[in-house]
Amino acid sequence: MNTIMLAGDLAKAGGAVGAGIAALGAGVGIGQIGKGAVEAIARQPEAMSDIRANMILTAAFVEGVALFAVIAGILAIFV
């Protein structure tokens, strides 16, 4: 039984799967950041605002990396 996938459809599938895997990576990464931040606040509640600022900053970096992959996926679909 022959299943033919056209090149264009394969590119779209690849783009979507890639973006999904990137979301996985971002979820794991930001989860780790949150875990570290919450544990640090539990150990030293006075440092809460410092920790919170660093957590948000680092989460934005990780999200940026995930969005690089989303852009690669968009490029795969439309280019």
Add this chain to the structure above:
Amino acid sequence: MSYKRIFSLFVVVLGLSLSANAVFAQEPVASPVSAEAAPAPAEKKGINITELVFGHVSDSHEWHWFSLKNADGTEHPYASPLPMIIYQPGIGLSVFSSSKFEEWHKDADGKRISNVYNGLYIEKNMKEKVLAVVDGSKVYDLSITKNVLSMLIGVFILLWAMTSAAKKYKTDKIAAPKGFQNAVEVLVIFIRDEVAKPNLGNKYLKFMPLLLTIFFFIWINNLLGLLPGGANFTGNIAVTACLALIAFIVMMANSNKHFWGHLLNPPNVPFLVKCLLVLIEVMSLCIKPVALMIRLFANMLAGHIVILSVICLIFIFALMNVYVGGGFVIVSLAFSIFMFMLELLVAVIQAFIFANLTAVFIGQAIEEAHHDAHGHEDEAIIL
């Protein structure tokens, strides 16, 4: 006081120019489905999600507000035409309104082609391109497009807000800050103490105008893009490329010998590792501004696309069944309100990150050598 009057005048002029020749400028455009050969599955009954979403996030020569359905089912777009400024070598500069391009048809590839005016026509695929009828002749498009106008509005808001706050300091240097000055002070001190001083040391004053401009410019344009009918300015890669280029130029212009020495000749490193390290360092030198560019672009574009897609889901569900569509409105609204809140946060965070990373890179470039008095500074102190 004069700034208030200039601003009011600006608003009046802008409003008149946009509305006076705008609203009924376009001919009805035939519903885009019938001639489409594209394989998108949302094509079934008349919503082309790709065209909707990308029409909203991409640049265009007119400012499209909304489209209403005529009695015969065709769409009547309501848009404000913007000035088109085209330079053709040999013919010179032509300035005209984009309402001259009002008849669109689809060509064989599915691209939309406008009518010809003055030997020029617009081809709209994902982006609008102005081409000359005579094949191959160069056309330089310097028009005031939607993004350019949005940028000018953002620039005007920034200038007006900042200069009016700054004037108050000139007139009375030691009075307590009043009103908007309070907010500006908090933000400027935040940039100075969290971004500039830690990264740039005692040379921070020289770079404060750049960092403040980057931060406020990106923030204001991010916010303007979130307004209904707003233009997706920072979600355009050309824009973020220019911002990253500026950061790169400042970084290079202020780099000193110590920086280049460490880059091309890392000390205390075996030779083979040195070869590899130099390659990596030079690559990272170029990749850092590229990462800046892509980070801001991707964050803004992704946010806009998610919000638009969530709202388009209502229409997709409505095509299946009107009641399902109606019921889905609540879910879609809740999710898109959540996304809007997130986008507000992302707007300020991405502006902060861009400014912060620019400060970090400039700080790396202007770092002076540490003068170790005896060569060993980090020895453990044994009590």
